[in-house]
Amino acid sequence: MLHQLSKRLLLNFLIVASGFIALPVRAEDENPDAFIKRISTEVLSSIKSDQAMRGGDISKIIWLVDTKLMPNVNFKRMTASAIGPTWRQLTPEKQKRLQDEFKVLLVRTYSGALAQVNDLSIVVKPLRMSTEDQEVVVRSEVRGHGDPVQLDYRMEKTPGDGAGWKIYNLNILGVWLVETYRSQFTQEINSKGVDGLIEALEERNKANAKKG
Numbered sequence: 001m002l003h004q005l006s007k008r009l010l011l012n013f014l015i016v017a018s019g020f021i022a023l024p025v026r027a028e029d030e031n032p033d034a035f036i037k038r039i040s041t042e043v044l045s046s047i048k049s050d051q052a053m054r055g056g057d058i059s060k061i062i063w064l065v066d067t068k069l070m071p072n073v074n075f076k077r078m079t080a081s082a083i084g085p086t087w088r089q090l091t092p093e094k095q096k097r098l099q100d101e102f103k104v105l106l107v108r109t110y111s112g113a114l115a116q117v118n119d120l121s122i123v124v125k126p127l128r129m130s131t132e133d134q135e136v137v138v139r140s141e142v143r144g145h146g147d148p149v150q151l152d153y154r155m156e157k158t159p160g161d162g163a164g165w166k167i168y169n170l171n172i173l174g175v176w177l178v179e180t181y182r183s184q185f186t187q188e189i190n191s192k193g194v195d196g197l198i199e200a201l202e203e204r205n206k207a208n209a210k211k212g
Contacts (some may be wrong), residue, residue, distance in 0.1 A: 029043070030165070031127065031165075031190065032129075032131070032136050032138050032155045032165040032166055033125075033126070033127035036138045036153060037122075039158065040122040040124065041106055047192055072166055072167065073167045074158070074166045075099060076095075077099055077109060077168045078100040078102075078177075079095075079102050081178045081182065082102065083098060083109075083182070083185055083189075085186070085193060086189055092211075094194060098197070098201070099193075101198060101201035101205060102201065103182075105201055105204060105205055120142055120144040121142075121143050121144065122137075122141070122142050122149075122151070123141045123143060125136065125139040127143070133156070133157070134157045134165050135155065135156045136175055137155075137171075138152065138153045139151075140152065140153075150172065150173050151170070151171070152171035152173055153170060153171075154168055154169035154170075154171075155168070172204075185197055188200055
């Protein structure tokens with residue numbers, strides 16, 4: 001029930017998150033592969049120069065995700081996909097509670113992994129796309145000690161005021177984050193209902209907070 005995913009998976013999620021410390025170029029002005037390449041390059045220098053972040057400072061990571069990452073990730077879509085068909089039956093209040101708890105779960109559970117990024121580099125593979133494409137998969141590798149780690153991003157092009165490419169799923173070593181959590185969440189919903197899932201997420205987050 002809600003067992004932890006690989007730290008490596010969320011480590012790379014948070015590597016991307018940290019890259020939004022500085023965004024001199026608007027996301028809507030870039031192709032998705034260039035967008036991923038830029039923020040990945042920025043994060044390596046940002047984390048290496050930030051002792052608190054390297055040490056897994058949870059308050060700083062939460063601030064970082066809330067203020068820098070969320071505008072560039074379709075977290076509502078990510079949460080809805082992880083919940084599955086049940087999402088459409090929920091009240092806005094329960095949707096918000098699930099989204100908030102899911103975000104805290106991702107950040108708190110893997111905050112300590114940021115200390116491991118010192119010797120990593122990220123290589124973004126060439127992307128073939130047309131100007132009409134609204135969704136793409138950007139493929140990359142995280143290289144360091146040992147074998148390269150596959151790291152792919154599902155991204156969508158969003159219109160309106162928040163126009164630009166947004167991340168809505170991650171694939172680490174052939175495992176998509178949303179699908180992995182969907183399996184866990186479905187099991188919890190089938191056993192204890194949505195309220196049981198919310199309660200389980202809240203308890204997990206409280207336990208993680210006590211661990212620091």
